[in-house]
Amino acid sequence: MSVHHDHDEPVPKVPLAMIGGIAVLSLLLAASASFGLVARDAVPEASRAAAGTQEVASRALFFHDAPDGGVLISDAATGARVAKVEPGTGGFIRSTMRGLVLVRQRSGIGAETPFELTEWSDGGLTLSDPATGERRELVGFGDDNRAAFAVLLEGETA
Structure with missing residues (x-):
């Protein structure tokens, strides 16, 4: 009995694109707070x-x-x-x-x-x-x- 592995299967593009989008969005949000583009309400000193x-x-x-x-x-x-x-x-x-x-x-x-x-x-x-x-x-x-x-x-x- 031989097992055949097909390594030419396509990578599902939609889930991969969604994961990449979430990663980019996370980086942008973190950077925007660091650069003062977004209010830092989560920082106690600033909100106080x-x-x-x-x-x-x-x-x-x-x-x-x-x-x-x-x-x-x-x-x-x-x-x-x-x-x-x-x-x-x-x-x-x-x-x-x-x-x-x-x-x-x-x-x-x-x-x-x-x-x-x-x-x-x-x-x-x-x-x-x-x-x-x-x-x-x-x-x-x-x-x-x-x-x-x-x-x-x-x-x-x-």
């Missing part, structure tokens, strides 16, 4: 400034590993402990901080500069690193994850 959004609360925080595997969070201004994330809990806080600390390590920056947690009048919550310029908009991760950081804006909790 345009809407006149104000800072409601802000707190400088240090995050340190505890000997037991937890994470100690302290107020940078007073040194008071704000919270402790117990070992095996606080996955969102741990993963968010791990990402920010990794950027610091790659840049050769230590832990001397605190992170800045800011709540905005539009309900937004931003965690920023003044040392690297990195920012994380926490609202986009859902109410529970936003709440994990929002409690850190309150007074001494632990």
Whole structure:
């Protein structure tokens, strides 16, 4: 029994053209936002400034590993402990901080500069690193994850 393979089959042109069109459209849209041809409403700083959004609360925080595997969070201004994330809990806080600390390590920056947690009048919550310029908009991760950081804006909790 012999199997015949016909390598002269035509390539379906319509699906190939559609895929190419989508790729070109994606590149054009990205470029138009980069060059300022399209408003950057998806960029929180730009949309907040345009809407006149104000800072409601802000707190400088240090995050340190505890000997037991937890994470100690302290107020940078007073040194008071704000919270402790117990070992095996606080996955969102741990993963968010791990990402920010990794950027610091790659840049050769230590832990001397605190992170800045800011709540905005539009309900937004931003965690920023003044040392690297990195920012994380926490609202986009859902109410529970936003709440994990929002409690850190309150007074001494632990």
